[in-house]
Amino acid sequence: MTPESYQLDDTDRRILLALDEDPRVPTMMLAQRLGLARGTVQTRMERLASSGALRPNSSRVKPSSVGRGVSAVVSAELDQSHLEDAIEALSRIPEVLECVAPAGDTDLLIRAVATDPDDLYRVSEEIRLCPGITRTSTSMILRDVIPYRTTALLNHLS
Amino acid sequence: MTPESYQLDDTDRRILLALDEDPRVPTMMLAQRLGLARGTVQTRMERLASSGALRPNSSRVKPSSVGRGVSAVVSAELDQSHLEDAIEALSRIPEVLECVAPAGDTDLLIRAVATDPDDLYRVSEEIRLCPGITRTSTSMILRDVIPYRTTALLNHLS
DNA sequence: GAATCACTGATCATTTTGACTAACATGAAA
DNA sequence: TTTCATGTTAGTCAAAATGATCAGTGATTC
Numbered sequence: 577m578t579p580e581s582y583q584l585d586d587t588d589r590r591i592l593l594a595l596d597e598d599p600r601v602p603t604m605m606l607a608q609r610l611g612l613a614r615g616t617v618q619t620r621m622e623r624l625a626s627s628g629a630l631r632p633n634s635s636r637v638k639p640s641s642v643g644r645g646v647s648a649v650v651s652a653e654l655d656q657s658h659l660e661d662a663i664e665a666l667s668r669i670p671e672v673l674e675c676v677a678p679a680g681d682t683d684l685l686i687r688a689v690a691t692d693p694d695d696l697y698r699v700s701e702e703i704r705l706c707p708g709i710t711r712t713s714t715s716m717i718l719r720d721v722i723p724y725r726t727t728a729l730l731n732h733l734s
Numbered sequence: 735m736t737p738e739s740y741q742l743d744d745t746d747r748r749i750l751l752a753l754d755e756d757p758r759v760p761t762m763m764l765a766q767r768l769g770l771a772r773g774t775v776q777t778r779m780e781r782l783a784s785s786g787a788l789r790p791n792s793s794r795v796k797p798s799s800v801g802r803g804v805s806a807v808v809s810a811e812l813d814q815s816h817l818e819d820a821i822e823a824l825s826r827i828p829e830v831l832e833c834v835a836p837a838g839d840t841d842l843l844i845r846a847v848a849t850d851p852d853d854l855y856r857v858s859e860e861i862r863l864c865p866g867i868t869r870t871s872t873s874m875i876l877r878d879v880i881p882y883r884t885t886a887l888l889n890h891l892s
Numbered sequence: 893g894a895a896t897c898a899c900t901g902a903t904c905a906t907t908t909t910g911a912c913t914a915a916c917a918t919g920a921a922a
Numbered sequence: 923t924t925t926c927a928t929g930t931t932a933g934t935c936a937a938a939a940t941g942a943t944c945a946g947t948g949a950t951t952c
Contacts, residue, residue, distance in 0.1 A: 583799065583800070583801060584795075584799050584800050589800070592794070592795050595794075596790065596794070597790075599757050599758065599794075600757065600758055602909090602938080602939055603939075603940075604939055604940085605939090612899080612900090613899060613900045613901065614900095614901090614939090614940095615899075615900070615901080615943095616898075616899055616900075618940090618941080619898085619899090627799075628799075629795065629799035630794050630796070631795070631796055631882075632754060632755075632881075632883070632885070636750075636753075636757075636884075637742075637754075637787065637788065637789070637884040638786070638787055638789055639887065641741065641742050641785075641786075641787035642741070642742050642747070642887060642888065642891055643741060644887065647834075648836075649836050649843060663879050663880070666879070666880060667880055667886070669886075670889065670890035670891075671887065672880060672886070673880075673883060673884060673887070674880055674881065674883070675880035676805075676807065676875045676877065676878055676879055677875065677876045677877040677878075677879050678806075678807050678873035678875050678876065679873050679874045679875075679876055680873040682873070685807060687882070689887070715836035715838040715840070716836065716837045717834045717835065717836050717837075719834065719835040720834055720835075721821050721833040721834055721835050721842065722821070722824060722825055722830060722831075722832055722833035723789065723790075723832065724789075724831055724832040724845070724882070725790070725832070726794075726795040726797065726831060727790070728827075728828040728830070729795075729797065729800060729802065729828045729829065729831070729847070731828065732828035733800055760907080760909085760939095761908075761909075762907080762908055762909080763908090770930085770931085771930065771931045771932060772908095772931095772932090773930080773931070773932080774929080774930060774931075776909090776910080777929080777930090893952100894951100894952085895951080896949100896950080896951075896952095897949080897950080897951095898947105898949085898950105899946105899947085899948085899949105900945105900946080900947075901944100901946090901947105902943100902944080902945085902946100903942100903943075903944075903945105904941100904942085904943080904944100905940100905941100905942100906939105906940080906941090906942105907938100907939080907940065907941095908937105908938080908939065908940080909936100909937080909938065909939080910935100910936100910937090910938095911934100911935090911936100911937105912933100912934075912935080913932100913933075913934070913935100914931100914932090914933085914934105915931080915932085915933100916929100916930080916931075916932100917928100917929085917930075917931095918927100918928085918929085918930095919926100919928090920925100920926085920927085920928105921924105921926075921927095922923100922924085922925075922926090
């Protein structure tokens, strides 16, 4: 089942919101909390897991907890013919947490972390040296204004 | 305990990586899998939870599963004196998933989702109308090259 | 009206949990 | 060196949750 082929309904969203607050809450408590039968919650959770509606969980670790207190956005220009090589190479850099390809003059937007500004320089150099990448521009993130969330969206839909 | 005051050690990272693959695995299986005593894993997980090393879990839901198949990066210029107002207002927009303040000429970088390009226009208008925001520039994300991960970082450190 | 579907509320044996032990190793301070 | 604190292991216990069932109920669809 592809993620798009299954749209979450209200019950799904309520389960996800509850799971959001406490990812490891026992199914039974969840059922009680939501006023559903345990079997229902169980079925829903299995479906959610297998439908691909959930991302991998890796986003849960704060980079600052592993000494990566410095965060940055790197925009990169790219020789389009080397896109796949660049992606390959970027994936190999552990400090690269995320990368998207937006429309417009920036070819890649990369989210990276480092231990300190010096280390950030090293990381941005590593990025710049990826095959196909012709130019980069690195901006340190001064403040995490809104940390990634989908809670607001889920709440909005209920 | 602040996030920074406690640095994860190798055991913590192994637990997190395992949890990453299966967030709801029973403590006992986790202990078996990692070759640790259950009590140890139990203690570690309690510490991880209370130390603030974990983010909220909300990042787990794919926006496409709730009909938000279109994703965008909005960069915004800002009248700095209205920063807090702008943050307030942005927080109220459910389609705004994330917002960071980078150094440099862009004041805010916003990650937003929408149902379709038309809806994206609406969302970017909402962003533009936030108090203090003077200019925005919206780029649709064509491809999620590397979805947010910390797995690589955790692996790198082990 | 029959069939399909999701939800309920119940059962069952098995597993996990939380909260305890006591024993052991390591490293630092006295 | 001895002592102390800390983190680990490995064990206990009753209580709770699990996965796998089941039949019954209400809605929706055909």
